[in-house]
Amino acid sequence: MKRDISQFIILISISFLVSCGSLQERSSVGSKSSFDESKRTNPNHIKKALYSQFDDWQGVRYQRGGLSRGGIDCSGFVHLTFKSKLGLHLPRTVGMQARSGNEIRKDDLRAGDLVFFKTGAASNHVGIYLEKNKFLHASQKRGVTISRLDNIYWKSSYWKSVRI
Numbered sequence: 001m002k003r004d005i006s007q008f009i010i011l012i013s014i015s016f017l018v019s020c021g022s023l024q025e026r027s028s029v030g031s032k033s034s035f036d037e038s039k040r041t042n043p044n045h046i047k048k049a050l051y052s053q054f055d056d057w058q059g060v061r062y063q064r065g066g067l068s069r070g071g072i073d074c075s076g077f078v079h080l081t082f083k084s085k086l087g088l089h090l091p092r093t094v095g096m097q098a099r100s101g102n103e104i105r106k107d108d109l110r111a112g113d114l115v116f117f118k119t120g121a122a123s124n125h126v127g128i129y130l131e132k133n134k135f136l137h138a139s140q141k142r143g144v145t146i147s148r149l150d151n152i153y154w155k156s157s158y159w160k161s162v163r164i
Contacts (some may be wrong), residue, residue, distance in 0.1 A: 046112040047131060049069045049080040049085040052127060053138055064093040074126050077138040078114065086112065088164060106149075109161055115149065117157040124159065 063068040063071025067080065075094045082088045091097055098116050109115070109129045125135030133149045147154055 009090045018114070043111050046086065046110075048130060050081070050130055052110060052135055053081050053085050054144065054146060059143050059145075060138070061143045062138050062140045072138050072144065074138045077144060078126050078128060081136075082164070090164065094126050097126055098124070098160070098162065101162040104161050104163045106158065106161055110163070112164070114164065115152060116159040116161070118159045119157050129161070 015064040020107070057072070057077070060069050061071050062073060064073050065076075066072040072080070075092060075097055078093050078097060079090050082090045090100060094116070097114060101114070104113065111129060111131055113129040115127050115129050115135050117127075119125045125137070127135040127147070129135050129149075130146065134146050135149060135154075136146055137144070139145050139147065149155060149158065
């Protein structure tokens with residue numbers, strides 16, 4: 001009985017650690033694959049790649065800790081998008097993604113920049129800037145979607161932006 005409770009506690013603890021939250025990981029932030037560097041820095045290519053990712057993933061439901069079309073969380077979606085569409089390896093968690101790259105001003109956003117939000121006392125959210133005040137992300141309510149930075153919720157929750 002005691003062993004069952006211990007295993008249950010460990011299982012619950014692990015599920016919380018792999019969410020959009022705080023698991024520390026070692027990674028090769030920004031490590032590059034064989035993707036053509038000119039495509040990686042071309043704003044039109046980046047927008048096209050991001051909209052293609054949206055077409056592929058639109059409506060996939062949010063699942064804390066998820067990393068598949070069966071359910072995905074915000075940081076997992078960013079992680080997979082950068083890997084598959086831009087050839088860059090980013091960390092898996094919001095906390096580590098927020099420490100990647102260089103912080104930039106909201107006024108300087110370009111396609112592919114990460115936008116971060118403080119959505120609760122101990123929770124954060126991440127999305128990928130597209131253009132014209134829009135960003136791509138995995139929303140808890142709508143799944144993979146495109147939202148606007150000037151939406152009252154996102155505007156009031158905005159934390160910072162990072163360029164990888």
